[in-house]
Amino acid sequence: MHSLHVTAESSSDGMVERDFTVAGVPGVLWSPASDPAARAPLVLMAHGGGTHRKHPAMSGRARLLVAGCGFHAAVLDAPGHGDRPRTAHDEAEVAALFAARAAGEPEGPIVVRYNDHLAELAVPEYRATLDALQELPEIGPDGPVGFWGITMGTAIGIPFVAVEPRITAAVFGQHWPDALAEKAKQITVPVEFDLQRDDEHIPREAGLALFDAFASKEKSLHVNSGRHKELPRFEADSAARFLARHLGRRVTAQA
Template sequence: MRFTSETTTSTGVSEGRFVLDGIPGVLWSPADAFGPRPLILLGHGGGQHKCAPGLLARAHRYVTEFGFAAAAIDAPGHGDRPRTAQDERFAVQLRNGMAAGEPVGELIAQDNAVRAAQAVPEWQATLNALQSLDRIGADGPVGYWGVSLGSMIGMPLVAAEPRITAAVLGLVGYDILTDAASRLTVPVQFLLQWDDEIVPRAAGLALFDAIASPEKTLHANSGRHVDLPRFEMGSAERFFARHLVDNAVTTGAR
């Protein structure tokens, strides 16, 4: 992991941009951080990037309100990563389909599944590198937050990665995720938009039903795919505080 820049905000948030094997990412942590602390992995949505406004706001809240660290990487074909010819074809197909009022959920699912197969090992390598840093440590608990594309990547990642002990997922409902859902065992908070024009309501509910975690909670809100209420940010914070803080090593954590 090579850090390319590091800045500190007036609120005491250190933002370190890094590259790991060609994967660009960013780490947010308290400016004076030393010692183990909870780490939240943030997965951005389709068409977004590691510093999208919503992710940036979440990261700063986790740092300033809880003393956590947070990290995000660009998904394949997003942000500062190169776009392939297939990426360009998908963008055209998606744009044309939406303009024509056609269902695009299956098209998005197929594309996102390919990206997830690449991104899961990238996230695991990133987690290895992050936990080698003194400001995070190898013993702190890890959570994952990601919806839409962030869940297409996050659900198989959480299923495969025992270091992640709590997850906020949602805005997905594709059959391709059923196997990963059946292998989840950690606490899960699942977000569903009742009027989602991309993910049919029944599909989202079926995927929630397939999640095997003994502790799972469904948060269903009115609105379309991008209308996730702002108050769900606070709900996710309380969820992670409940499941990660009790397991954190607090000595010297701030």
């Protein structure tokens, strides 16, 4: 089993932030500053394409989970992102994506293919990280664990949750079903799913097909008007409440 190695620690905005590595993969763990060693549920997150573990979307979601729910929250840099070097394969796929974008051609086939490749690498990394985090006394081996990942985070999260029985509930959204629908059929935990009605990349029918594929008895579809990058911020509040409900915490007001 791989161990968690803390490489830096700081505190701000009511959260303790611990940078760590597991088998050389960089991640960050946020915990309540009031008592970072207190036993609490864990939420694993995955970031979107082209960003990194400390992107404002990640730290903002962590704040909702940590300050608002008293959870621990952790995220890894995906392969080829953040502090992880790009491979020749990464460079070729990114170049193909930019070329399609410049030519006005559909980006979906490239994104689906590339994200599927990244997920094959990232899923075992997330499972090893969960093993390591559950060795910490403030998390432990038997506490509830949630997952939250949108866009590329969904491409990583669906195959991860499909094979990981320790996940209690999950938030996904905004991805094509092509490489994910069969894996989504293996997921039975409660799911909240976000979909943008006017997404210029993902046809509405494709997003609905992925939502329909989940085998969960409890699954909620949140459809908002707007384009791909216009997911309303209040959906993050909804996701935090959803995870709090299923992981056994009450959301508190934040200053």
